Structures are given as C-alpha cells and as structure tokens.
Amino acid sequence: MTDSPEGSNDAGTGPADAPRAGTDAPPSAAANLFDLRTIIAVLFLVYGIVLLIMGLVSTDDADRMKTGGSNINLDMGIGMLVVAVLFGAWVLMRPLKPPTPEQLAEAAEGDRPLGH
Amino acid sequence: MTSILAQANADVRLDAHLVDYLLVAFYFLLVLGIGYMARRSVSSSLDFLLSGRSMPAWVTGLAFISANLGALELIGMMANGAQYGIATVHYYWIGAIPAMVFLGLVMMPFYYGSKARSVPEFLAKRFNRTTQRIQGVIFAVASILIAGVNLFALGLIIEALLGWPLVVAIPVAALVVLAYTTLGGLSAAIYNEVLQFFVILALLIPLTLVGLNRIGGWEGLKEKVSAGPGGAEQLSSWPGTELTEIANPVLSVIGIVFGLGFVLSFGYWTTNFAEVQRALSAKSMSAARRTPIIGAFPKALIPLVVVIPGMIAAVLLPQIQAVKAAGGSVDGITYNDSLTLLMKELLPNGILGVAIAGLLAAFMAGMAANISSFNTVFTYDLWQDWIKPGKPDRYYLQVGRWVTVIGCILAIGTAFIASGSQNLMDYIQALFSFFNAPLFAIFILGLFWKRMTGSAAWIGLLSGTVAAVTIDVLVRFDVLQLSNQAGSFVGASAAFIVGVGVAALVSLSGQPKPEAELTGLVWSLTPRASRTHSVEGDDAGWYRSPKLLGVLVLILVVILYILFF
Numbered sequence: 295m296t297d298s299p300e301g302s303n304d305a306g307t308g309p310a311d312a313p314r315a316g317t318d319a320p321p322s323a324a325a326n327l328f329d330l331r332t333i334i335a336v337l338f339l340v341y342g343i344v345l346l347i348m349g350l351v352s353t354d355d356a357d358r359m360k361t362g363g364s365n366i367n368l369d370m371g372i373g374m375l376v377v378a379v380l381f382g383a384w385v386l387m388r389p390l391k392p393p394t395p396e397q398l399a400e401a402a403e404g405d406r407p408l409g410h
Numbered sequence: 411m412t413s414i415l416a417q418a419n420a421d422v423r424l425d426a427h428l429v430d431y432l433l434v435a436f437y438f439l440l441v442l443g444i445g446y447m448a449r450r451s452v453s454s455s456l457d458f459l460l461s462g463r464s465m466p467a468w469v470t471g472l473a474f475i476s477a478n479l480g481a482l483e484l485i486g487m488m489a490n491g492a493q494y495g496i497a498t499v500h501y502y503w504i505g506a507i508p509a510m511v512f513l514g515l516v517m518m519p520f521y522y523g524s525k526a527r528s529v530p531e532f533l534a535k536r537f538n539r540t541t542q543r544i545q546g547v548i549f550a551v552a553s554i555l556i557a558g559v560n561l562f563a564l565g566l567i568i569e570a571l572l573g574w575p576l577v578v579a580i581p582v583a584a585l586v587v588l589a590y591t592t593l594g595g596l597s598a599a600i601y602n603e604v605l606q607f608f609v610i611l612a613l614l615i616p617l618t619l620v621g622l623n624r625i626g627g628w629e630g631l632k633e634k635v636s637a638g639p640g641g642a643e644q645l646s647s648w649p650g651t652e653l654t655e656i657a658n659p660v661l662s663v664i665g666i667v668f669g670l671g672f673v674l675s676f677g678y679w680t681t682n683f684a685e686v687q688r689a690l691s692a693k694s695m696s697a698a699r700r701t702p703i704i705g706a707f708p709k710a711l712i713p714l715v716v717v718i719p720g721m722i723a724a725v726l727l728p729q730i731q732a733v734k735a736a737g738g739s740v741d742g743i744t745y746n747d748s749l750t751l752l753m754k755e756l757l758p759n760g761i762l763g764v765a766i767a768g769l770l771a772a773f774m775a776g777m778a779a780n781i782s783s784f785n786t787v788f789t790y791d792l793w794q795d796w797i798k799p800g801k802p803d804r805y806y807l808q809v810g811r812w813v814t815v816i817g818c819i820l821a822i823g824t825a826f827i828a829s830g831s832q833n834l835m836d837y838i839q840a841l842f843s844f845f846n847a848p849l850f851a852i853f854i855l856g857l858f859w860k861r862m863t864g865s866a867a868w869i870g871l872l873s874g875t876v877a878a879v880t881i882d883v884l885v886r887f888d889v890l891q892l893s894n895q896a897g898s899f900v901g902a903s904a905a906f907i908v909g910v911g912v913a914a915l916v917s918l919s920g921q922p923k924p925e926a927e928l929t930g931l932v933w934s935l936t937p938r939a940s941r942t943h944s945v946e947g948d949d950a951g952w953y954r955s956p957k958l959l960g961v962l963v964l965i966l967v968v969i970l971y972i973l974f975f
Binding site: 328330333334336337340341344345348349350353356357360361362363364366367369372373374377389 | 429431432433436437440443445447448450451469540601604608609612615616619620623626755756758759760761764
C-alpha cells in the first residue's frame with residue numbers, strides 16, 4: 295500500500311492502453327477529483343476528538359463493565375487521531391499536483407485521462 | 411452463509427445515544443459530500459462508468475476489497491467464526507488470496523490491455539457478440555437481485571438497531587446509495603468504498619480488542635473454546651471437517667483446496683465484474699495489476715478481526731452459547747446475530763456510534779458495488795453495443811445516470827421480494843454463484859487455447875450452468891447425499907468440468923478466429939512485451955512490482971496458516 299495517489303501520466307508511461315470513451319467524448323474530467331486522503335483525515339479527526347472527549351468525561355462504571363475495565367473510547371480516540379495525523383501528513387508531504395500544460399494539451403488532443 | 415436475514419429482535423436493539431446518532435450522521439454527510447464533489451470530475455461516460463481510468467492503485471486496491479466486504483459477508487463470516495471457529499479463515503486465505511494474485515499477475519494484462527470496459531465486452535473481443543449479450547443479461551439480472559438482498563438486509567439492520575419500520579428503512583437506504591452514485595458515478599462509489607473500508611475497521615478493531623479483554627486474552631479464548639461444544643478442534647484450521655461437513659480428513663482437505671481454493675474462488679475473484687471493474691478504473695496497467703494484490707493484504711488480515719470476535723461471541727454471549735449448544739436457532743436468535751449482539755454487549759456509547767456507522771457502511775458498500783457494475787454493463791454492453799449503438803457520448807452518460815436510478819428502484823423492488831421469501835432470495839443468490847464457475851472455465855480455456863471459438867464460449871457457459879443447477883437440484887432433493895457446503899463445492903467443480911469439456915468439443919468442430927484478431931487476448935499470441943507494463947514515473951520502484959507484492963502476500967498467508975494451523 296505504498297502507492298502515491300498523485301502523479302502524472304507522462305507520455306509513454308500512462309495507459310497508451312486506455313480506451314477512448316467514445317468518438318466525441320469531451321476530455322476526461324476525472325483529473326479534477328478531490329483528494330480522498332483529506333476526507334479520510336477529516337473523518338478520523340472528528341471521530342477521534344469526539345471519542346477522546348467521551349473517554350475523558352463520560353466513562354462510567356457501566357461502560358467499564360462492558361469493556362472489562364479498559365477505556366475503549368479513549369484508546370480508539372487516540373488511535374483515530376494518529377490515523378488522522380498520518381493521512382494529513384501524507385497529503386502535506388505529497389500533495390496532488392495540478393496537471394501540467396503539456397498534459398492539458400495532451401488531454402485536449404485525445405481523451406486520455408490525466409493523472410490526478 | 412448469507413442467510414443472515416434473521417428477524418428483527420427486540421433483544422438486538424442497541425441503546426444508542428445522541429452522540430452515536432451524531433457520529434452516524436457525520437459519516438453520512440461525508441458520504442453524500444463525496445458524491446457531490448465527485449460530480450465535478452464527470453464529463454464523459456467513461457468518467458462516470460469507469461472513473462476515467464484515473465485511480466491510483468491504493469485507492470482501487472482498497473475499493474476492490476471493500477466491494478467484497480459487504481455486510482452479508484461480514485455478518486455471515488462472523489457467524490461462521492462463532493459456529494466453526496478458526497476453520498473459517500479458509501474463506502479468506504486459500505479461498506481468496508491465490509485467486510487475487512492470479513488475477514493481478516496473469517489475467518489483468520489481458521483485461522486492462524484489451525481496453526475492454528467490462529467483462530462482457532472482453533468476451534465480445536475474445537469470442538463473439540452472443541457471448542457478450544448472454545453474459546451481460548445474466549450479470550445485469552444477478553446484480554439487481556443481489557443488490558435487493560443487500561438492501562433488504564440493510565433495512566432489517568436499520569429496523570433492528572434504530573427501530574425504523576422496513577418500508578421506511580429500505581427506500582431511505584436506497585436513496586443514500588442512489589444519491590452518491592448518480593452524482594459522482596464510479597468515482598463516488600470507489601471513494602466511498604475506501605472510506606467504508608476504514609470505518610468498517612473502526613467497527614471491527616475495538617470489537618476484537620474489547621472482546622479479548624473480557625475473555626481473558628487469546629489464552630482465555632483458547633481455554634473457553636476448547637471447553638465448549640466445538641472442542642479444541644475449533645482452534646485449528648486444518649482439516650476443517652466441520653466446515654466442509656466431509657468426515658474424512660483427507661477428502662476434506664481436497665475439498666477445501668480444489669473446491670473452495672480453486673473452482674469457487676477463482677470463479678468469483680477473476681470474473682466477477684463488480685470486483686474487476688475496480689481494477690479497470692486504475693490509471694495504468696501497473697496500477698491495475700497491483701489492485702487485486704494490494705487488496706489481498708487486508709483480505710488476509712481481516713479474519714483476525716472477524717473470525718476471532720465470532721469465536722468470542724460463541725463463548726461470551728449466553729444467547730450464542732445457547733445457539734451453539736442447541737446446534738441451531740434458539741428463541742429467534744441465530745449465529746447471524748453474533749455481530750449485533752457483540753456490539754450491544756461490548757461497546758459503550760461513542761464507539762458504538764462509530765460501529766453503527768461501520769455496519770451501515772458495509773451494507774452500502776455491497777449495494778453500491780452491485781449498482782455501479784450493473785450500470786456499466788447495462789450502458790455499454792446492452793445499450794451501446796446492442797440496443798442503441800452509434801449515439802454521441804453525452805447520450806450514454808445520460809443513460810448511465812438514468813440506469814443508476816432505475817437500478818436502485820428495481821433493487822427496492824427486489825428487496826421487497828426478498829422480504830417476502832427469504833429462502834428464495836438465498837436460493838437465487840446461490841444459483842448465480844453457479845454462473846461464476848462456468849464463466850471462469852471459458853475464460854481460462856479462451857485465454858490459453860487459441861482454437862477456442864465464439865459459439866463454444868456461450869454454449870460452454872450455458873451447459874456449465876445447467877450442470878451446476880442439476881447438481882444443486884439433486885442435492886436439494888436428496889438424490890445426492892451431500893451437505894449443502896459439499897454440494898456447492900461439487901456443483902461448482904461440475905460446472906467447471908462440463909464448461910471446459912463442452913467448449914472444447916464445440917471448438918474442435920468449428921472455425922477459430924483468425925490469429926491476427928486474437929493478439930492481446932490469447933496468451934500464446936500476445937508478445938511478452940505487451941504483457942508487461944511500464945516501470946517508469948509513477949510505476950517505478952521495486953515496491954510497486956506486482957510480482958514482488960504477489961509473492962509477499964502469498965508468504966504472509968503461509969505464515970498465517972502456520973500460526974493458525
């Protein structure tokens with residue numbers, strides 16, 4: 295799972311094997327896709343904060359009965375915040391590259407999808 | 411294993427608080443937001459139906475596994491864990507990993523390289539239009555029926571957990587899936603599948619941790635399972651006699667290796683378009699080949715958080731203990747209630763909301779995979795290549811959107827059929843699993859044998875299916891004395907053998923396609939260069955080699971098998 299989500303289809307390395315959508319299809323707009331990594335980071339950031347607060351303020355004896363003594367909200371809250379930070383760091387370290395002018399020209403010629 | 415359709419039971423109702431509902435609501439907000447944002451990325455039919463072939467491999471790989479990690483699978487496998495113990499891992503390991511590696515290394519160069527947009531279209535290129543249409547129609551009908559089963563099960567869970575009546579729960583659930591798949595097409599479906607993957611893990615991991623904590627850790631679990639009705643046998647994966655219901659250990663191992671590991675699993679993983687479509691949307695040949703192999707890593711590890719909680723349920727929960735002692739349903743509770751009962755027993759409010767979101771996510775993953783592969787096959791294979799060819803691309807994009815709407819409405823219909831006759835739906839689903847084995851038979855024969863003809867393909871396909879259905883009927887009416895499990899192994903094997911045999915005979919009496927038309931479609935006629943992929947740019951780096959990743963995941967499975975022998 296070490297692939298990077300960004301990147302480019304330089305001529306030759308991309309799918310020369312990609313099909314054409316149809317004879318008159320407009321250039322692919324799939325390049326405009328937003329960054330999924332950010333969404334994952336946001337999800338776990340919010341979940342992590344909520345669980346962390348739940349774990350700190352509202353864990354009572356009934357909850358501890360359920361879990362056999364551990365504070366699972368606190369543990370999972372911390373775990374989710376770590377996941378959120380990791381995805382956030384991945385986005386910051388390897389941001390999506392906007393398509394280069396050459397790629398845009400290439401996309402205008404054919405309907406080859408761009409990397410995103 | 412998919413008969414999870416237990417009655418809604420007041421016992422199962424979860425004690426959800428406001429914070430849990432808010433966590434679930436936040437998840438749905440993101441799901442719909444992804445659909446809305448993905449809309450900007452759709453300008454052609456290929457964008458809508460195949461994500462413009464632009465997806466990176468980690469995304470398609472996780473979507474590949476998420477499309478399979480539907481709730482039927484989740485609930486069914488946890489139930490198997492409760493019933494059979496460790497032997498359930500065969501469904502994840504030998505029953506999946508070799509086939510996934512084979513798909514990536516051997517078959518993907520042909521699928522992706524042929525530029526086919528769907529499995530039926532690949533059949534048209536290799537064989538003929540008749541084969542494409544037969545397979546297209548079968549697949550379309552099967553997808554809608556199975557989407558209906560998923561939807562019905564989702565409705566049942568919402569009814570059980572939240573107390574909404576089924577007539578409200580089913581359309582609401584369908585509307586959410588419809589909203590994001592119509593807006594964003596396959597991109598939205600795939601992005602949501604990746605999100606679902608993580609939320610499902612956020613359900614399974616705390617369940618396993620807390621469960622082990624309550625039971626006294628792994629040692630405590632082993633002790634209690636050994637003392638239970640299944641005995642210590644349930645702590646080892648081989649020979650799995652209880653799972654296969656084949657008393658002879660040697661035959662049981664053969665049944666697992668050939669029946670489950672070869673025919674059933676290769677049939678499912680290598681030809682099921684709902685899976686293959688995720689790889690076809692990858693951005694390069696290398697990414698497409700890595701898709702199923704990247705998906706194989708989580709597939710190999712997921713049983714640790716599915717089978718183990720299942721085993722915990724069987725020794726911790728009095729209701730499931732009673733089911734196990736009685737060997738069947740007690741007071742309307744079955745093994746299939748293991749997951750929801752565990753959630754109720756183990757998870758405090760807060761993490762409970764995350765778990766509910768995960769469970770709902772799992773159902774949506776299954777249904778969205780059925781719907782998004784249905785609309786691709788319907789739009790391209792049935793509408794564009796058959797019924798209304800030669801229209802502008804804009805037209806097919808509109809068709810794709812409308813077919814999504816119609817597909818969801820039809821699924822609501824089949825969901826209500828399912829609610830009327832649960833056994834019928836199980837049966838139909840089992841029946842369609844028989845189409846996989848003959849499809850794999852003609853695929854593999856067509857891939858390696860250039861003499862194979864077009865008519866051989868569809869005749870082989872149909873006769874293989876007839877063979878499977880015949881075995882099934884014979885088992886059902888006790889003419890063949892086999893358990894259901896062994897029956898499905900035998901049925902799939904018969905379908906495979908008959909499919910290959912008939913296709914071979916028909917081929918010998920016909921004219922094969924000229925070799926020039928088969929380049930890139932048949933192994934021996936495809937130059938090695940076009941079977942390999944670029945290793946530059948984004949595809950560079952030893953860690954992106956499909957072969958290396960494939961070998962690594964196979965080694966992982968061997969290690970896991972040694973640990974859980």
